[in-house]
Amino acid sequence: MEALNWSIIYGLFSFVAASVSVAIAIYLAPHWKNISVRVLIFLMVAVAVWSLAYGMEFISPDLTLKLWWVKVEYFGAAWVGPLIFSFILVIAGGKWQLNKTGYVLLSFVPLLVIILVLTNNDHHLMWSHAWLDLSGRAPAMAYSREIGFWGYTAVSYILILVGTIVLIHSLISARGIFRKQLVVVLVGIMFPWFSNVLYLFGFEELKTLDLTPVSFTISGIAFSWGLLRYQMLDLIPLAHKAVLDSMGDPIIALDMNDRILEINRAAQTLFKTSALVPAQNEVKEVFPLLYEQIVKFRQHHPIDVETSFAVETMLTYWNLRISPLLSRKEKQIGWLIILRDITDRDTAEKAVKESERIQRIILEASPNPIxxxxxxxxxxxxxxxxxxxxxxxxxxxxxxxxxxxxxxxxxxxxxxxxxxxxxxxxxxxxxxxxxxxxxxxxxxxxxxxxxxxxxxxxxxxxxxxxxITKIKKTENELRNTKNFIRSIINSMPSILIGLNIDGVVTQWNAETQRLTGILADQAEGSLLKDIFPQLSGHIPNVRQTIEKRKVGKETKATLTIAGKMMLTDITIYPILSASFQGAVIRVDDISERVRIEEMMVQSEKMLSVGGLAAGMAHEINNPLAGILQNTQVIRNRLSRDLPANIKTAEECGIKLENLKAYMEKRNIFSMMELVTSSGHRAAQIVENMLSFSRKSNRRKSSHYLSDIMEATIELVKNDYRMKKRYDFRSIEIVKEYQENIPAVSCEKSEIQQVFLNILKNGAEAMVDAGISSPKFIIRYFRQQDQVVFEIEDNGLGMDQETKKRIFEPFFTTKDVGVGTGLGLSVSY
Structure with a gap:
C-alpha cells in the first residue's frame, strides 16, 4: 500500500510540473512572433510531454504499460537538449544565431532518438533489458542502458554545456539590465544540471526518481520571472547595444524616476562622461541642462521640439525627441531621449525657403497630382x-x-x-x-x-x-466587346468567314480553322480564292451580293475539305455600315442530317416489311398445320394395327404386315418423320417471328435468359443473304453457360431484340471482314446479384472513333439501305 501511495504522489508531482509548463507556454503565446518566445514555447511543450508521460509511468500498474509511457517520454525528452541550446543562442544574439540549416541539423538528433526508442525491440540500442525496481519508495523502471542511450545523453549534455558556456561568455561582456537578464537565464539552466546529476549519480533515496523534467519546469518559471522582472523578451536580443552605439545621435533611456538606464557612445562623448551603472544615476545630477529641457517639454506621447542649450560654453541648437517607453502591455516604463544637432541646418533652411515658396506656387497650380x-x-x-x-x-x-x-x-x-x-x-x-x-x-x-x-x-x-482611368476603361470595353464577339463567332459549329468588298478575309473562326487546318493569322488578310478555292467556286461575286442587299443561299452543295467530301448549305449575309462593307459566309455541314433523313425513309420501309412478314407468318401457319396433321394421320393408317386399317387392307387383297415391311424397306416412314420434323421446325420459326414482331405491352415477367438466347439463335439461323453468301448456320457457336442460374424479371421481346441485333451485327461484321472460320463465344454466368451475358466474336473489332458513336441513333458504318444505325441504339 505504501508503494502505491508514493507512486501516486510521484505521478501527481510530475502532472503538476506538466501543468506549469503548459501554463508557461500559454502565457508566452501572445509573443509568438518573437523567435526567442517560439523556442521557449517549444521547450515548455517538450517538458510538459516529458513530465506528463513520466507521471503516467509512475501510476501505471504493470511493466508493459510503464514501458509504453517511457517511449512516450522520449517524444518530449529528446527535444529538450536541442531546444535549451537554441534558446540560449537566441537570447545571446549576435554571432551565436542559428540559420535554418542549423535548426534542421539540430533536429536530426531528437528525431533519430525517437526512432531508436520506438524500434528498440528490434535492435536494443537504447536498452537491452528493462525491469521494475521495487527497492525504492515506489516501483520504478530500471534499465540496462546501451550505446544509443549514452550517445543521446552525451549529445544532450554537450549541447547544454556549450549553451552554458555561451551564456557565461555573453554574461562577461554584458552590462546593466542585460547582465541581470543573463543571470536569470544562467540560474534557470543550473536546475537541470543539478537534478540530472542527482538522478544519474545521486542519493539512494532519489535513485528511482528523475527530477530532470521538473527541473526544466523550474527553469521555465525562472525564464518567465525574468520576462516579468526585466522585460527580457522586450529587449532581447542583447546585441541591441551595438546598434545604439553605432547611432550618431545621442540617445538616453530613463526609467520612471528619471534614472539613467542606458546611454549610447554619442551621448557619452557629448556630455563627457563614461559608462554609467544602470538605474543608479539621476539625469538631473549628470546632465542638469538637458534635464531642464526634458521637464519642460515631455508629454505622455512622442514629441519633437527644437531647442538650444550650451555645451562646453557654446550655444548649440538641437532637435529634441522625447518618447515614452512602453512595455508589451502598453504600460509606460520610462522615457527615450534622442538629440540631433541642427545648428548647421538652421542657416541652410532659410536659404531654400524662398525657392520652395516659388516651387510651391507652381506645384499647387498643376492639374496633375504631384x-x-x-x-x-x-x-x-x-x-x-x-x-x-x-x-x-x-x-x-x-x-x-x-x-x-x-x-x-x-x-x-x-x-x-x-x-x-x-x-x-x-x-x-x-x-x-x-x-x-x-x-x-x-x-x-x-x-x-x-x-x-x-x-x-x-x-x-x-x-x-x-x-487615365476613363481612357483605360474605354479601351477595356472595346477590347471586351471585340473578344465577346470573337468568342461567339468561334463557338459557332459552322464555318464562318468574313470578307470585305474585295473578297479579302477579315474573319476566320475556330471551326473554319479546324476543318481547313489554316490558322486565322494566316487566313486573315488573304484572298478567299487563294486559301479556300473549293469554297470560292460556290460563291457569286461578293460585290454583287452587297449591292443587291439580299441574303444568298445554296443548299446541298458538295465540298471537299481536308480530303473529306461533305454536303453543305452555304449562306451569304451582306454587311452594310458607314465604315465597312462586306459579307459573312456561313457553311453548315448537313451530311449527317441528309444521312439520317435517308435512314428514316429506309426505317419506314423496314417497318412496313416487318408488318408484311408478320402477316405472312400468320398465313403460313394454316397450311403448315394441315401438313403436320395429315402427315400424322397417314403414318397412323400405314403403321398402326387398327381394325379399320386391317379391314381396308384385306378388302384390297393386301396384308398390312407386307405393306409396313415395304414402307420400312423404302424408308418411307423415315421420310415421313423428316417431313414431321421439318414441319415442326417451320412452325417454331413462324412462332419465333410472330413473338418477335408482336408489339410489347412492356409487362415484365420471369424468364430464363438462356431460353431467350436459344430462341433468338434459332430465329437468326434463318437469316440467309444471297448477295453476300452469308448463312448464320455456318457460324460456330460456343456456349459457356453456368448452371443453376435463376430466372430474371424482364420484358422478353426487348431482350430478344437486343440479342438479335448483337448477333446479326457480329455475324455481318465477320462476313464482311472475310473471317474464314467465324465464331461466337457466348458466356452466361451470375455475378453477385446480377446475371451477365457476354457475346464475343473473332472479327476485326472497332476503331476508337467508331466505339465512341456505336450507341448514337442512325449511326452506321454500312451503306444506305443496308443498315439503319438503330440496332445498337435501340439495344442501349
Missing amino acids: VYYNKTGEVTYLNPAFTKVFGWYLDELLGKRIDFVPEENFEETKKAIQKTYDKPSGNYNFITRRITKTGEILDVSINSTLSRTKDGSPGSMVVNFTD
Whole structure:
C-alpha cells in the first residue's frame, strides 16, 4: 500500500510540473512572433510531454504499460537538449544565431532518438533489458542502458554545456539590465544540471526518481520571472547595444524616476562622461541642462521640439525627441531621449525657403497630382491636385510612405523605381494602377524624376501622376466587346468567314480553322480564292451580293475539305455600315442530317416489311398445320394395327404386315418423320417471328435468359443473304453457360431484340471482314446479384472513333439501305 501511495504522489508531482509548463507556454503565446518566445514555447511543450508521460509511468500498474509511457517520454525528452541550446543562442544574439540549416541539423538528433526508442525491440540500442525496481519508495523502471542511450545523453549534455558556456561568455561582456537578464537565464539552466546529476549519480533515496523534467519546469518559471522582472523578451536580443552605439545621435533611456538606464557612445562623448551603472544615476545630477529641457517639454506621447542649450560654453541648437517607453502591455516604463544637432541646418533652411515658396506656387497650380519623396521613400510634399484625385491631405502623409500600390502592381512599381535610379537622367515613364483613400482603383500614367546630389548619389524623387482611368476603361470595353464577339463567332459549329468588298478575309473562326487546318493569322488578310478555292467556286461575286442587299443561299452543295467530301448549305449575309462593307459566309455541314433523313425513309420501309412478314407468318401457319396433321394421320393408317386399317387392307387383297415391311424397306416412314420434323421446325420459326414482331405491352415477367438466347439463335439461323453468301448456320457457336442460374424479371421481346441485333451485327461484321472460320463465344454466368451475358466474336473489332458513336441513333458504318444505325441504339 505504501508503494502505491508514493507512486501516486510521484505521478501527481510530475502532472503538476506538466501543468506549469503548459501554463508557461500559454502565457508566452501572445509573443509568438518573437523567435526567442517560439523556442521557449517549444521547450515548455517538450517538458510538459516529458513530465506528463513520466507521471503516467509512475501510476501505471504493470511493466508493459510503464514501458509504453517511457517511449512516450522520449517524444518530449529528446527535444529538450536541442531546444535549451537554441534558446540560449537566441537570447545571446549576435554571432551565436542559428540559420535554418542549423535548426534542421539540430533536429536530426531528437528525431533519430525517437526512432531508436520506438524500434528498440528490434535492435536494443537504447536498452537491452528493462525491469521494475521495487527497492525504492515506489516501483520504478530500471534499465540496462546501451550505446544509443549514452550517445543521446552525451549529445544532450554537450549541447547544454556549450549553451552554458555561451551564456557565461555573453554574461562577461554584458552590462546593466542585460547582465541581470543573463543571470536569470544562467540560474534557470543550473536546475537541470543539478537534478540530472542527482538522478544519474545521486542519493539512494532519489535513485528511482528523475527530477530532470521538473527541473526544466523550474527553469521555465525562472525564464518567465525574468520576462516579468526585466522585460527580457522586450529587449532581447542583447546585441541591441551595438546598434545604439553605432547611432550618431545621442540617445538616453530613463526609467520612471528619471534614472539613467542606458546611454549610447554619442551621448557619452557629448556630455563627457563614461559608462554609467544602470538605474543608479539621476539625469538631473549628470546632465542638469538637458534635464531642464526634458521637464519642460515631455508629454505622455512622442514629441519633437527644437531647442538650444550650451555645451562646453557654446550655444548649440538641437532637435529634441522625447518618447515614452512602453512595455508589451502598453504600460509606460520610462522615457527615450534622442538629440540631433541642427545648428548647421538652421542657416541652410532659410536659404531654400524662398525657392520652395516659388516651387510651391507652381506645384499647387498643376492639374496633375504631384508628390515629392525623400530618399527613404517618405512623403515631403503633395499638391492640391493629389488631394483632389486620391483623397489624402498633406498632413496625413507627411513623413510617411503612401500605401496605395495594389499588391498585383507592387513588383512592376519596384522595377520602375529601380529603373529610375539606374538611368543617368533619373527619369522614367510607366503605366500602372493606384488606390485612392476611398478604395477606388485608378489607372495612372507615372513620370518619375530623380534628383541627384553633387556627388551623383540619389536624392529626392518627384512623381507626376496622370489619371487615365476613363481612357483605360474605354479601351477595356472595346477590347471586351471585340473578344465577346470573337468568342461567339468561334463557338459557332459552322464555318464562318468574313470578307470585305474585295473578297479579302477579315474573319476566320475556330471551326473554319479546324476543318481547313489554316490558322486565322494566316487566313486573315488573304484572298478567299487563294486559301479556300473549293469554297470560292460556290460563291457569286461578293460585290454583287452587297449591292443587291439580299441574303444568298445554296443548299446541298458538295465540298471537299481536308480530303473529306461533305454536303453543305452555304449562306451569304451582306454587311452594310458607314465604315465597312462586306459579307459573312456561313457553311453548315448537313451530311449527317441528309444521312439520317435517308435512314428514316429506309426505317419506314423496314417497318412496313416487318408488318408484311408478320402477316405472312400468320398465313403460313394454316397450311403448315394441315401438313403436320395429315402427315400424322397417314403414318397412323400405314403403321398402326387398327381394325379399320386391317379391314381396308384385306378388302384390297393386301396384308398390312407386307405393306409396313415395304414402307420400312423404302424408308418411307423415315421420310415421313423428316417431313414431321421439318414441319415442326417451320412452325417454331413462324412462332419465333410472330413473338418477335408482336408489339410489347412492356409487362415484365420471369424468364430464363438462356431460353431467350436459344430462341433468338434459332430465329437468326434463318437469316440467309444471297448477295453476300452469308448463312448464320455456318457460324460456330460456343456456349459457356453456368448452371443453376435463376430466372430474371424482364420484358422478353426487348431482350430478344437486343440479342438479335448483337448477333446479326457480329455475324455481318465477320462476313464482311472475310473471317474464314467465324465464331461466337457466348458466356452466361451470375455475378453477385446480377446475371451477365457476354457475346464475343473473332472479327476485326472497332476503331476508337467508331466505339465512341456505336450507341448514337442512325449511326452506321454500312451503306444506305443496308443498315439503319438503330440496332445498337435501340439495344442501349
